Amino acid sequence: MNRCVAVVLLLLGPACSKAVPLLPAEASCGLPHAAIGRFVSLPDGSFIKGDRPHYPEESPRLSLHVDAFSLQAHEVTNDQFAAFVRETGYTTDAEQSAKIGGPGAGSAVFDLPGTGTMKLDPWRLVPGATWTAPTGPGSSIAGLGAYPVIHVSERDAAAYAAWAGGRLPTETEWEYAATLGLADPEMPSSGAYDAAGAPVSNTWQGIFPVANTMADGFEGAAPVGCFPASRVGLYDMIGNVWEWTDTPYSPGAHTLKGGSYLCADNFCRRYRPAARQPQDSDFSSVHIGFRIAKDLPQAK
Secondary structure, rough: OOHHHHHHHHHOOOOOOOOOOOOOOOOOOOHHHHHOEEEEEOOEEEEEEEOOOOOHOOOOOOEEEEEEEEEEOOOOOOOHHHHHHHHHOOOOOOOOOHHOOOOOOOOOEEOOOOOOOOOOOEEEOOOOOOOOOOOOOOOOOOOOOOEEOOOOHHHHHHHHHHHHHEEEEOOOHHHHHHHHHOOOOOOEEEEEEEHOOEOOEEOOOOOOOOOOOOOOOOOOOOOOOOOOOOOOOOOOOEOOOOOOOEEEEEOOOEEEEEOOOOOOOOOOOOOOOEEEEEOOOOEEEOOOOOOEEEOOOOOO
């Protein structure tokens, strides 16, 4: 894979803000343990895919029918992924990349400017940045079990989904679920901001990449379920971390949906159901995760 191309894509697409501290030390909100792993059943129905497009890649508008399916109510967490690794011994693409080494090794980390000089390119490939070490060697996810797992490729996400008895959602299924959940169906951005402009999901507030007001309470990722559920009971469909789908975008790339905590109003507006972003299928980064879907028995 061309790692340089992947980093450029991250800069132009999902990387919608300045660098942020990755994960707070402790979770002060989120779903109770008993709610982790819950699925939401979504009815069959029709919707407009690509409705009210903001970017060219979101067109054309298509009227599509979607069969009933279920979707995990939240993004897959570190604890969930850890159970998978313990049972299977699975090694992620980022971990394998670190072992192989070379100029293309590593997973993408977005550097926080902090009090230092702003960097022309705040993204860097960090060998050893993995799902268990989100900022690279020496970092850990201790105490962060309820946060979304990151630094996972599409292959990693699909492997977990199969182990868990599910699959990755298609882009159409994902967009259908996010559209059904909008607080205001006439306002595509209502999954991110309410009518008064207050944030209702984990995105970037402020001027990219100069200032983050943290009006949503977070600089980086949040534990799953810190923000209100959508109208259909799904958490963090918009913002927090981008989510893999199993829909190819182009050769060697899959489609990401939902935006992340790095999506800002002044730089990109990919915190809408119709927004879509390509990413190399074997690539991973600090703000890409996933959730899984399951098929429902067909009515006779």
